[in-house]
Amino acid sequence: MDDIVAVKVVDKKKVEYFFLTWGRVFEPINSNKLLLAVSKNLANFGVSEIVDISLCDSLQEASLQKYFFESFFKMSQKRIPFGKKYNLWLKSIRKDILSGKEIYFAGKQKSSKNEKN
Numbered sequence: 001m002d003d004i005v006a007v008k009v010v011d012k013k014k015v016e017y018f019f020l021t022w023g024r025v026f027e028p029i030n031s032n033k034l035l036l037a038v039s040k041n042l043a044n045f046g047v048s049e050i051v052d053i054s055l056c057d058s059l060q061e062a063s064l065q066k067y068f069f070e071s072f073f074k075m076s077q078k079r080i081p082f083g084k085k086y087n088l089w090l091k092s093i094r095k096d097i098l099s100g101k102e103i104y105f106a107g108k109q110k111s112s113k114n115e116k117n
Contacts (some may be wrong), residue, residue, distance in 0.1 A: 004075050005031075005055055006062035006106065007038050012049035018062035018106040019045075020071045023055075025093050031055040034097070041100035065107025075104060 005023035010016050019038060026033035035053050042050060062068055081089050096102040 003080060004059065004072065005034075006059050007035065008052075008054050008056050008061065009039075009042060009047055009050055010052040011047060012051055015108055015110055017042075017045070017047050017108045018056075018065045018068070020059075020062065020068070020075060020104040020106055021097060021102055022075075022093050025090055025097065037094075037097050038103055040098075041103055044100045045103075045105050062106045065109070067104075068106040071104035071106050 002023040004020055007019045007021060008016060009019070021034070021038060023031075023034070026037065035055065039050060039053050042048070056062055059068075059072070080086070093102055
């Protein structure tokens with residue numbers, strides 16, 4: 001669990017953006033370093049004026065987004081090695097996340113909390 005995680009970003013206009021990336025690559029429990037790495041690359045996706053960024057409880061929260069399955073499928077093609085090759089993979093994935101390469105856009109939507117009935 002948590003090998004792939006969903007990140008939710010809310011901008012000043014209350015638009016919610018969802019991204020997929022690799023979980024537990026910076027710290028196994030604390031997501032702060034991962035969220036910081038993602039937030040530093042959001043401009044690459046046209047996202048600015050961020051008011052909130054959080055790790056979703058599960059992938060389910062992002063699963064209704066337009067590009068969720070494309071992103072998930074692309075990530076699923078990359079195997080996580082175990083054993084001797086794991087530390088090399090981990091170092092490479094951290095570097096790629098920090099440079100914005102291993103962050104996948106799943107979709108965006110207007111926040112339902114602010115829509116008028």
